[in-house]
Amino acid sequence: MFVASLYNLKGGVGKTASCVNFAFMAAKDGYKTLVWDLDPQGAASYYLNAQPTVKGNIKKIIEHNLDVTDAIVATDYDMLDIIPADLSARKLDILLEAQHGSKKYFKNLLKQVSSVYDFVFIDCPPGFSNVADNIFYASDAVLMPVIPTTLSIRTYEQVKSYFESKDMDPGKLMCFFSMVDIRKNMHNDTMLQLYKDKRFFEHYIPYMSDIEKMGVKHAPVEVYAPSGFATTCYRALWNDIKEGVLE
Ligand SMILES: Nc1ncnc2c1ncn2[C@@H]1O[C@H](COP(=O)(O)OP(=O)(O)O)[C@@H](O)[C@H]1O
Numbered sequence: 597m598f599v600a601s602l603y604n605l606k607g608g609v610g611k612t613a614s615c616v617n618f619a620f621m622a623a624k625d626g627y628k629t630l631v632w633d634l635d636p637q638g639a640a641s642y643y644l645n646a647q648p649t650v651k652g653n654i655k656k657i658i659e660h661n662l663d664v665t666d667a668i669v670a671t672d673y674d675m676l677d678i679i680p681a682d683l684s685a686r687k688l689d690i691l692l693e694a695q696h697g698s699k700k701y702f703k704n705l706l707k708q709v710s711s712v713y714d715f716v717f718i719d720c721p722p723g724f725s726n727v728a729d730n731i732f733y734a735s736d737a738v739l740m741p742v743i744p745t746t747l748s749i750r751t752y753e754q755v756k757s758y759f760e761s762k763d764m765d766p767g768k769l770m771c772f773f774s775m776v777d778i779r780k781n782m783h784n785d786t787m788l789q790l791y792k793d794k795r796f797f798e799h800y801i802p803y804m805s806d807i808e809k810m811g812v813k814h815a816p817v818e819v820y821a822p823s824g825f826a827t828t829c830y831r832a833l834w835n836d837i838k839e840g841v842l843e
């Protein structure tokens with residue numbers, strides 16, 4: 597089982613959109629795939645039309661009152677399941693503190709499903725916290741969407757420093773450009789600068805209205821725009837990621 601988390605310190609950078617699209621593509625490739633929605637806003641659950649099996653599911657999982665397997669629901673798509681988020685995920689940090697703040701907690705929980713799934717994609721809330729530490733520890737790859745602006749370079753450096761300060765394997769951190777507007781000089785210049793870092797996948801996701809429509813269509817882009825450019829871009833990037841992580 598390979599665990600990939602979609603993470604950025606910042607919100608609104610395309611974590612959830614990419615999480616849902618990569619997970620859908622992994623499932624379509626024949627990998628048994630699980631999305632774990634850990635953002636209390638529940639956008640990944642919304643895109644995949646999924647409701648929690650019980651109220652307070654995340655709290656109950658953390659407090660050992662609900663098995664991970666009993667929180668999983670099927671989506672409308674073959675090979676793709678999800679643990680939907682509910683508002684109890686808002687208090688994840690406090691819930692984890694109550695479990696002695698161990699950073700190994702999520703990794704242990706995921707052992708319950710390690711023989712069932714090939715891929716787990718975690719949709720993360722933004723920020724540095726005990727939750728992030730747990731997600732990083734549980735992840736084989738931390739996939740970070742980066743909008744190529746000056747401020748994003750700063751965020752990217754902050755995340756790299758955080759990895760160093762916590763003694764985490766920096767090799768886990770893999771980045772890609774998101775919401776790119778290639779007509780903007782700032783985007784081009786930033787990409788050229790950051791590509792030198794070798795931590796960025798070659799393919800990137802442009803800013804596209806077909807991706808924005810996920811909220812209206814309640815579906816991954818490949819479902820409603822299978823031959824559109826957005827699908828081509830996500831496929832190309834997903835292939836880069838597969839090569840990068842499965843080599
Ligand atoms: N490549 C893109 N092009 C256009 N809109 C996008 C793109 N990626 C995401 N969006 C939209 O931008 C908003 C934020 O994206 P989202 O994936 O929810 O970010 P995050 O999970 O990082 O907060 C959403 O409304 C989403 O539909």
Ligand SMILES: [Mg+2]
Pocket residue numbers: 611612613635639719720
């Ligand atoms: Mg999100």
